[in-house]
Amino acid sequence: MEISCLPISASHRAKLLSAGYTTLSSLSSVSPPQLSHLNVALQEAVDILKVSSESCRVEVQDGAVEFCKGAQTAWDMLSEEQALRHISTGSGDLDSILGGGIHCKEVTEIGGVPGIGKTQLGIQLAINVQIPYDFGGLGGKAIYIDTEGSFMAERAYQIAEASILDTFDNFGCQLKEIPEKLKAESFLANIFYFRICSYTEQIALINYLDQFLVEHKDVKIVIIDSVTFHFRQDFDDLALRTRVLGGMSQKLMNLAKKFSLSVVLMNQVTTKFTEGSFHLTLALGDSWSHSCTNRVILYWNGNDRYAYLDKSPYLRPASVHFSVTGKGIRDATSQCKRVRMM
Amino acid sequence: MPPLKNLEVEFPIIDANFQLFCASNGIFSVEDFLVHDIYALTVLADREANSEVLKQGIAQVHSIVDKLHQPWFNGLELLEDVNQNKYFLSTGCEGIDKLLGGGLRQGQLTEIVGPSSSGKTQVCLCTALHVADKNLGAVMYLDTCNSFSPKRIADMISQYSNDFIKEGKERRLNRIMRSIICRSVFDIFELLGVLNELASASEHKVKNLGTRLCLLIIDSISFLVTPILGGKDSQGRMLMSSCGTLLKKLANEHNISVLVTNHMVRGEGGILKPALGESWKSIPHVQLQLSCDRVRNICQATVLKHTFMASGVPAEFAIHE
Numbered sequence: 001m002e003i004s005c006l007p008i009s010a011s012h013r014a015k016l017l018s019a020g021y022t023t024l025s026s027l028s029s030v031s032p033p034q035l036s037h038l039n040v041a042l043q044e045a046v047d048i049l050k051v052s053s054e055s056c057r058v059e060v061q062d063g064a065v066e067f068c069k070g071a072q073t074a075w076d077m078l079s080e081e082q083a084l085r086h087i088s089t090g091s092g093d094l095d096s097i098l099g100g101g102i103h104c105k106e107v108t109e110i111g112g113v114p115g116i117g118k119t120q121l122g123i124q125l126a127i128n129v130q131i132p133y134d135f136g137g138l139g140g141k142a143i144y145i146d147t148e149g150s151f152m153a154e155r156a157y158q159i160a161e162a163s164i165l166d167t168f169d170n171f172g173c174q175l176k177e178i179p180e181k182l183k184a185e186s187f188l189a190n191i192f193y194f195r196i197c198s199y200t201e202q203i204a205l206i207n208y209l210d211q212f213l214v215e216h217k218d219v220k221i222v223i224i225d226s227v228t229f230h231f232r233q234d235f236d237d238l239a240l241r242t243r244v245l246g247g248m249s250q251k252l253m254n255l256a257k258k259f260s261l262s263v264v265l266m267n268q269v270t271t272k273f274t275e276g277s278f279h280l281t282l283a284l285g286d287s288w289s290h291s292c293t294n295r296v297i298l299y300w301n302g303n304d305r306y307a308y309l310d311k312s313p314y315l316r317p318a319s320v321h322f323s324v325t326g327k328g329i330r331d332a333t334s335q336c337k338r339v340r341m342m
Numbered sequence: 343m344p345p346l347k348n349l350e351v352e353f354p355i356i357d358a359n360f361q362l363f364c365a366s367n368g369i370f371s372v373e374d375f376l377v378h379d380i381y382a383l384t385v386l387a388d389r390e391a392n393s394e395v396l397k398q399g400i401a402q403v404h405s406i407v408d409k410l411h412q413p414w415f416n417g418l419e420l421l422e423d424v425n426q427n428k429y430f431l432s433t434g435c436e437g438i439d440k441l442l443g444g445g446l447r448q449g450q451l452t453e454i455v456g457p458s459s460s461g462k463t464q465v466c467l468c469t470a471l472h473v474a475d476k477n478l479g480a481v482m483y484l485d486t487c488n489s490f491s492p493k494r495i496a497d498m499i500s501q502y503s504n505d506f507i508k509e510g511k512e513r514r515l516n517r518i519m520r521s522i523i524c525r526s527v528f529d530i531f532e533l534l535g536v537l538n539e540l541a542s543a544s545e546h547k548v549k550n551l552g553t554r555l556c557l558l559i560i561d562s563i564s565f566l567v568t569p570i571l572g573g574k575d576s577q578g579r580m581l582m583s584s585c586g587t588l589l590k591k592l593a594n595e596h597n598i599s600v601l602v603t604n605h606m607v608r609g610e611g612g613i614l615k616p617a618l619g620e621s622w623k624s625i626p627h628v629q630l631q632l633s634c635d636r637v638r639n640i641c642q643a644t645v646l647k648h649t650f651m652a653s654g655v656p657a658e659f660a661i662h663e
Binding site: 020 | 372464488524525534536573575580581605606608614636661
């Protein structure tokens with residue numbers, strides 16, 4: 001294996017290459033004082049040798065199916081996947097096109113015009129993830145990262161109350177006294193809220209989430225509303241923006257897989273000029289469109305709200321009518337229409 | 343290649359005297375040795391007192407160097423190798439197989455590019471399924487965007503029936519799913535580490551005649567490379583090239599077919615082109631472009647680059663349940 005494959009800094013690599021060390025095997029018999037002759041500090045030499053010895057370990061497995069560490073057969077993954085629960089969005093129709101709800105271990109992007117209900121859907125998901133396991137939910141906590149300042153605690157309380165009542169109705173039970181954990185206040189207490197005011201804070205927070213999630217293992221959903229806001233202004237270098245966004249989405253994918261939670265990103269829309277006409281597309285460019293596992297686009301059709309499943313590894317594209325009511329996101333009924341502000 | 347004194351442990355003939363002799367001629371490492379004129383060095387050695395030992399030392403270093411390069415092949419041997427060892431792996435879709443001249447060739451790196459949700463992951467899953475079904479070997483799926491879906495493969499298996507082997511549905515599902523191995527990779531360094539592990543594991547398997555790897559799928563490689571490409575230094579481009587070289591070496595030495603997916607970006611004039619730039623363009627052997635027409639729900643595949651088939655010919659296919 002080559003030295004160029006090691007995660008060390010460019011100056012150290014240049015020094016190693018100029019001294020004649022090009023493969024890992026040549027580093028195996030070298031001690032730190034020998035490396036420090038090359039103008040490398042002793043501690044840095046120790047670190048470099050540690051990194052190279054970790055990469056050097058050759059796994060020799062007799063007759064094992066696994067070709068590398070950390071791999072699983074599709075059969076094991078199938079049984080694991082079938083055991084995972086989905087997070088209900090509150091609307092039965094929307095759940096059905098999503099294959100049961102929002103999936104864990106995947107990154108879902110939700111995009112739409114302003115006022116369509118993205119924040120409402122985000123708050124609904126933050127509440128629905130907390131429905132206890134016995135009532136068909138995940139019984140987990142939520143992280144809500146707010147970049148626009150659109151999260152309203154009163155609305156979350158309203159949605160929580162309605163969600164709890166609906167859960168009891170669905171299960172047909174009447175509890176004389178509601179247990180403490182099923183009160184709306186405790187639902188609000190289980191949402192970890194972060195308010196972000198610049199893109200550097202956003203990147204720093206996502207780097208910090210790894211440590212936070214190790215301490216709070218029962219978090220099952222991370223909602224970022226919206227991931228676009230701070231990246232649309234003040235970014236002169238678009239190539240840098242693409243790189244930063246790429247790194248951010250890599251980390252989010254890693255978090256989703258490692259902690260078995262779902263990541264929901266809200267995106268805004270922008271106008272694009274193609275083939276002689278303007279039309280609306282999701283913001284942040286073409287490269288960003290590849291960094292989610294699923295994509296749902298919310299749009300208006302007349303006076304009705306519709307959701308369209310645009311990208312999914314195993315569900316077909318479909319469109320469904322839903323509505324935003326006083327209780328939160330629910331199936332569409334004929335009474336719920338958009339009120340035009342005159 | 344290391345400095346000469348590191349070789350002393352293994353080859354005692356390269357002792358301190360030899361090293362002193364070399365140092366007096368400006369040779370400190372094996373690379374310096376290669377740059378020097380060997381005849382001139384031998385003549386200089388003749389003038390020394392212990393000339394025999396020195397000449398043996400020179401011959402020893404020479405033989406070490408000789409072992410490090412690949413063996414020579416002639417055209418006939420290459421043709422035999424291609425006919426006997428490097429098969430075509432069917433992708434499961436007849437139209438795409440015809441475009442590719444039979445399917446994915448072992449020993450070649452095939453790239454699928456396309457805009458978002460044009461069917462790239464579906465083609466990868468379909469190919470994995472068909473190769474595993476034919477019992478040609480194990481399939482390794484490196485997933486960078488959490489889109490590997492065992493449920494989708496299970497659904498596809500129930501759609502395609504195999505008339506050649508009579509076995510129950512449950513057993514077939516079990517057999518195919520056990521041949522597909524999946525690993526999530528989120529970092530370019532992790533990918534390079536995994537590729538090296540696969541290379542050493544494949545060498546070991548050749549000696550032990552275990553199940554060998556015959557197809558490697560990376561979905562998608564552009565997701566790993568985009569965050570490091572660009573910027574002031576060229577480290578990103580270097581890592582991308584090392585990745586490409588490692589993949590091609592793995593494919594050639596162990597008769598594996600490698601399939602990677604790439605996305606598209608908007609170039610000048612608003613035309614879509616494959617991402618990762620000009621440096622990556624020359625690395626894959628075969629490039630296939632997908633596009634999807636949402637209105638008719640038909641996807642189209644076109645060959646952009648191929649080693650022996652014509653390019654620019656489209657084929658249509660549809661993604662079913």
